[in-house]
Amino acid sequence: MSYELDPLPYDYDALEPHIDEQILTWHHDTHHQGYVNGWNSAEEELAENRENGDFSSSGGAIRNVTHNSSGHILHDLFWQNMSPEGGDEPSGDLAERIEEDFGSYEAWKGEFEAAAKNASGWALLVYDSFSNQLRNVVVDKHDQGAIWGGHPILALDVWEHSYYYQFGPDRGGFIDAFFEVVDWNEPSERYAQAVEAFE
Ligand SMILES: [Fe+2]
The missing domain is CATH 3.55.40.20 (Iron/manganese superoxide dismutase, C-terminal domain)
Known part of the structure; x- marks a missing residue:
């Protein structure tokens, strides 16, 4: 399986003036996308190594799975933890x-x-x-x-x-x-x- 980047749940400028459109654009399209890509390529490396029986790069690839999957999961959460209708206290x-x-x-x-x-x-x-x-x-x-x-x-x-x-x-x-x-x-x-x- 491979992981994909979902679109933001609102427009890039939806959180202005509090958070800038340019920040959300770079943050989502470049940084978050990088973690999704990094996760997928580390999984591919692990799968290839299992097939070949050569585990010399698997330690680093496991580390990359943890880093990039954590980045993807937390960014998904972060986008959902904000909205143009937000700003309240929990209830x-x-x-x-x-x-x-x-x-x-x-x-x-x-x-x-x-x-x-x-x-x-x-x-x-x-x-x-x-x-x-x-x-x-x-x-x-x-x-x-x-x-x-x-x-x-x-x-x-x-x-x-x-x-x-x-x-x-x-x-x-x-x-x-x-x-x-x-x-x-x-x-x-x-x-x-x-x-x-x-x-
Ligand atoms: Fe980030």
Whole structure:
């Protein structure tokens, strides 16, 4: 099987003025596409090596699968975590669980923003299926710092390709812009799926 890049779920300029059309165009069409291509070619390399019985390049190819698949999966999530209709706070069961596990929405948000400022990759809200609780996670690149059993609920990309063209070194300005367009519909569904699977 090979993986394909889905179109953005909205127009490239749909998140303006918060996030620039040029950023979304490069980010989706060039960077995200690169992870999809990288995943497919690493899988092909692994398959060829299995067939030939020569595994000399398989270690690197396995590493490339992890890096590129993580990049593809998290970007898919990130696009769905924003919309022109976004900008609200979470509601329903997910909002209740955030209050239960972090004390309040404000405490969760402060911690998530700290994760986003600290990461060299991503800030994630995950459902931790080992401890059965929500957690914020600091991820470097696409996969370093992952917690085993952690199911991503909300993803914020803080690679420089995500904001530098518009915000320069002001990553905090980009994090504020994300919260102007954050859409909690998909995270609420992903949270419900995790609860059903693990509790
Ligand atoms: Fe990215």
